[in-house]
Amino acid sequence: MFIRYGGDEFLLVLVGIPSHFFQAKLDQVREKVYHASVPGYAHIQLSMSIGGAMQTLAEPMEAVVCRADRLMYQAKRHKNKVIVEGSEEEQSLAHGAASSREHQKILIVDDSQLNRELLAAILSDDYQIMEAEDGQEGLKILYENQKQIALILLDINMPKLDGFGVLKAMNANHIIEDIPVIMISSDDSEVVIRESYELGASDYVNRPFDARIVYRRVANTIKLYEKQRRLVQLVSRQIRKQEHNTSMLVGVLSQIVEFRNGESGSHVRNIRRITELLLNHLTTITDKYKLTPEEKEYIPLASALHDIGKIAVDEKILNKPGRLTKEEFEIMKTHSMMGAEMLQKLENFEKEPLLQTAYEIARWHHERWDGSGYPDGLKEDKIPISAQLVSMADVYDALTSERCYKQVFSHETAIAMIKNGECGAFNPLLIHCLTQLEEELKGKSRK
Secondary structure: OEEEEOOOOEEEEOOOOOHHHHHHHHHHHHHHHHOOOEOOEOOOOOOOOEEEEOOOOOOOHHHHHHHHHHHHHHHHHHOOOEEEOOOHHHHHHHHHHHHHHHOOEEEEEOOOHHHHHHHHHHHOOOOEEEEEOOHHHHHHHHHHOOOOEEEEEEOOOOOOOOHHHHHHHHHHOOHHHOOOEEEEEOOOOHHHHHHHHHOOOOEEEEOOOOHHHHHHHHHHHHHHHHHHHHHHHHHHHHHHHHHHHHHHHHHHHHHHHHHHOOOOOHHHHHHHHHHHHHHHHHHHHOOOOOOOHHHHHHHHHHHHHOOHHHHHOOHHHHOOOOOOOHHHHHHHHHHHHHHHHHHHOOOOHHHOHHHHHHHHHHHHOOOOOOOOOOOOOOOHHHOOHHHHHHHHHHHHHHHOOOEOOEOOOOHHHHHHHHHOOEOEOOOHHHHHHHHHOHHHHHHHHHO
16 A cells, blocks of 8 residues: 655555555544644644555556555645545545546647647646647737636747747736746757746756656646645635734724723724825825835724823823813823833834834824924924824824814814814825825715
């Protein structure tokens, strides 16, 4: 019995084991692995995909290993399966796999009809074959069938557009990241081979070639890209889940602050939405602030924690109707430093850019462009742009929302007050952004 294990793949050769006995034992092993846990990594679930084939006395080892390999990949496609040759499950999955391969298309781009026919003869039993006689026709077929094409076999020297031109076009459209390309050419010069790989080719096969080698390279490359896609999907799901959990926890904490502050939960949502609008518009009109994609994600999320320091302020001051006394205002002002200190004391502060962005916002969202703000009296762009964005969003939302100490101002009145400096001085670029977002902001006001 020859066995191929999935994952970190390896081969076992077992002598004198009946297939029915082996199937039952491996099912038990698979279940134990599936329900096992890794100490310290409780979120990881193990799986084992196994394919097994029986060897006859006259059969060479290479042939039975190939069959075991094929069964293992059938098992891996369904994850955590044990498929032994001749079993009902093997027959069922083999039928399904054949149906699946019928939908996989290979595009052969070569100006030689003989070469195209030869490659098609090697691959047509397991894949749908599409053909193009030059690079331009190949790109046209590729664009029309991009989602169905599993791999491209590409010649280099062709009329109209050569193989390198096809690779450059695929790079320009980022298609090369999703569809593998195997170059098949009689040119075996080092320069040509190096350029092929530099332009993103997955493999290079010289003519004349062995049909079995071409088939195996094609099959292995398709499997590799399928595995990469599964890994990307898995990582993407994990990232989305982590982002969701982080956003949810930040939202809960900010809601606690707003509840204690006597404000509705809509304030936090509004701040995040307005901050994001301002940020997106700012980055379209200038590259002055050199924000990374990660920073663009962190700023709106961290904006929800801008007033976290109010947890430490007396509720009588937070919810006092009317104007605060000078002493009360001085106490209220302490919330920015208190919030920053709370965030800075968190265990992972030095390693978490999100917490560092939240620190900037909490500490400096009451600073003003002319240095008249608090707690540090920073001027102009010495104020982090994250804090500047949230500061403007906070002021606009405060003006257009009802508070215990004021009535609602209209959008037009709020814009006029900000432009006139009645709420302190702001970055002229951000004022410009605010005025450009009139329709989006009015939509927020109506909500």
